[in-house]
Amino acid sequence: MSSSSASSSLYLFTTSQTPLPPRYPHPSRPKLILPSLVHRTLHNSLDGDTPSISFNHGDGKGTVIIPHPDGLVKHDLPSSNNSTSQSQSHNPSPNGNEIPENGLSDESSKYLVDSELTVKLHLVSPSSPSNYLERVKESLGILEKYKGLSKEKVDTLLIGFKGVDYKGKKTETDPDSDSQADADGEYTIDKQLESTILDTWKEILEEKGLVGEQTKLGSLYSPLNLLKQLVSPSQGKGDVKGIKVNALDTPDCHHLPKEYTGYARGEGVELWAGGGGEGSDPLPSPHLHNLLQEFSSKLSSLTGGTIDSSLLGKLIGVDGDGLKFEKRGAVDVRWVLSYTLVSKTRNVVKDKGYIVAADLYP
Secondary structure (H helix, E strand, O other), X not given: OOHHHOOEEEEEEOOOOXXXXXXXXXOOOOOOXXXXXXXXXXXXXXXXXXXXXXXXXXXXXXXXXXXXXXXXXXXXXXXXXXXXXXXXXXXXXXXXXXXXXXXXXXXXXXHHXXXXXXXXXXXXXXXXXXXXXXXXXXXXXXXXXXXXXXXXXXXXXXXXXXXXXXXXXXXXXXXXXXXXXOOXXXXXXXXXXXXXXXXXXXXXXXXXXXXXXXXXXXXXXXXXXXXXXXXOOOOOOOOOOOOOEEEEOOOOOOOOOHHHHHHHHHHOOEEEEOOOOOOOOOOOHHHHHHHHHOOHHHHHHHOOOOOOHHHHOOOOOEOOOOOOEOOOOOEEEEEEEEEXXXXXXXXXXXXXEXXXXXXXXX
16 A cells, blocks of 8 residues: 555554453464554553544644653653753853753753663565655654654664564564575575665665764664675775664574674674564554554544544454465554663663554545
């Protein structure tokens, strides 16, 4: 489906870490954590007499936000631009107190220094490199606007693509994935997808002001061949610095090939091991369609019919062998962003969650 034909955009923020398993049939693998968190959020937001939802008809293509932004925790970490614009020596505030030269109150400064923000962005809907870059900008803009987490204050930004989910061991090819092991056991991805990823990263690395100057850029689940090209993207064509981190959807790095870990160590690339549950497609579009189906009538009423209940009203089933959904549906997930805000001094999580961006079709 083309996003140009979408009737509205949906932005959905998870509000709880307590899962509520979906009630509809779905593929048993991969085991994903996000559908259950979205299910919980939809019930928290839409059950009851006062649903928490924002709908703006805008330019004819409505924007739906669940829950209502007023109910979200907003941190308001100041951006470097804000600090610069406010920074003046002995500049009094309206209440007569002097504003520090960095433009921040003591409380804000301490909060800023103490916080470490990690962002993972999954680009899941097929697109061109330039459109992928716009989605990166969109996602960081949404994070800043509604959660108060400035792009300049992102410590690490990790970006992944659907179809790239290397776990460090040879497995059966996922029927819904373009990734596979070749005859020599080397994990590879579809050549067209690889070309798109490399072109997208070239644009990301060359984009000025995309994130803060100190932000570390990294990839999600890149196999060795792709990782090498992302670490040294310029290949003699200018001074383009590459990525510094590669996160893996695996509990540890023990079963990674020695040449993989050896290369990363030699190039100073950090390998991050994760517990799994996200994969390269954390919330497949049929999952989101079926999650919204339970609330289709209410969503139609709350949006004045912009969300068509007749399209969301029918569940998408699974095929005969139960391995995948039968079809897509009336929803197309564009990207999924996860954020984790940690107190460095106390080593505790201040806030974490997911943001899902999707197109809803007429």
